[in-house]
Amino acid sequence: MARRIELRHLSVRYGDLLAVQDVSMTIEPRSVTALIGPSGCGKSTMLRAMNRMLELIPSARVQGRVLLDGTNVYGRAVDPVRVRRSIGMVYQQPNPFPTMSIRDNVLAGVRLSDRRIGRDRADALVESSLRSTNLWEEVSRRLGEPATGLSGGQQRRLCIARAIAVEPEVLLLDEPCSALDPISTATIEGLIGRLREDRTVVIVTHNMQQAARVSERTAFFSTDGPGTPGRLVEYDDTATVFSNPRHQQTEDYITGRLG
Numbered sequence: 339m340a341r342r343i344e345l346r347h348l349s350v351r352y353g354d355l356l357a358v359q360d361v362s363m364t365i366e367p368r369s370v371t372a373l374i375g376p377s378g379c380g381k382s383t384m385l386r387a388m389n390r391m392l393e394l395i396p397s398a399r400v401q402g403r404v405l406l407d408g409t410n411v412y413g414r415a416v417d418p419v420r421v422r423r424s425i426g427m428v429y430q431q432p433n434p435f436p437t438m439s440i441r442d443n444v445l446a447g448v449r450l451s452d453r454r455i456g457r458d459r460a461d462a463l464v465e466s467s468l469r470s471t472n473l474w475e476e477v478s479r480r481l482g483e484p485a486t487g488l489s490g491g492q493q494r495r496l497c498i499a500r501a502i503a504v505e506p507e508v509l510l511l512d513e514p515c516s517a518l519d520p521i522s523t524a525t526i527e528g529l530i531g532r533l534r535e536d537r538t539v540v541i542v543t544h545n546m547q548q549a550a551r552v553s554e555r556t557a558f559f560s561t562d563g564p565g566t567p568g569r570l571v572e573y574d575d576t577a578t579v580f581s582n583p584r585h586q587q588t589e590d591y592i593t594g595r596l597g
């Protein structure tokens with residue numbers, strides 16, 4: 339089941355640095371939402387705030403609310419581990435675990451929450467996760483081999499499979515195609531299109547053509563200069579943001595005059 343995420347007056351600090359200021363936006367289920375904007379405007383920070391990964395950084399402080407179908411994920415009674423299971427994340431340039439086989443990589447996240455997962459269930463999850471990421475045909479005969487033997491694009495899809503195996507309702511992808519060749523990029527973009535069918539997908543991308551190709555909604559973030567916090571400038575249907583932006587700052591960015 340896909341879920342709706344609402345950010346309400348979300349601000350994030352790292353120590354004295356205000357990195358993101360007062361962001362409010364609603365992210366619809368069964369859609370892809372792209373976060374774009376110049377480097378340093380807080381896109382990764384926002385992703386990490388959404389699933390409470392930011393708490394693992396000691397200097398980080400979050401203000402405001404993140405609602406998952408109406409429930410504040412920062413609520414007192416909410417277990418952050420459960421939040422991270424519902425809202426999965428694939429980091430920028432993730433790596434498979436080098437000492438593990440392809441199969442064990444897919445199951446690595448699942449085993450953190452379910453150590454005694456049975457063989458049949460594990461087999462089914464490995465197959466469905468690898469099918470979802472278009473990898474099954476490529477690796478089904480070598481599941482026991484080290485993941486490091488895969489190509490860069492395959493390794494990236496394996497990391498997405500590892501995140502999907504936990505069956506998150508929301509998937510956050512930070513620059514899912516960075517440093518990949520055009521063919522691997524196209525494969526992953528196709529995959530993102532299918533992941534949205536029963537999930538909520540949020541991607542951070544520097545590639546504006548990619549945002550235009552894969553997302554329904556685009557949020558443009560920016561700052562007012564070095565040392566000033568990132569803020570949400572414009573959030574709308576992707577077609578509108580790219581063809582008819584409301585703000586000059588958005589237009590300057592998408593036409594390459596900024597950032």
Ligand code: ADP
Binds near residue numbers: 355
């Ligand atoms: P983006 O993803 O848009 O490039 P980030 O979210 O990575 O932006 O960074 C936003 C701001 O927060 C930047 O000024 C960055 O230097 C700062 N920042 C990010 N991570 C940390 C951290 N772990 N500690 C301190 N400052 C950080």
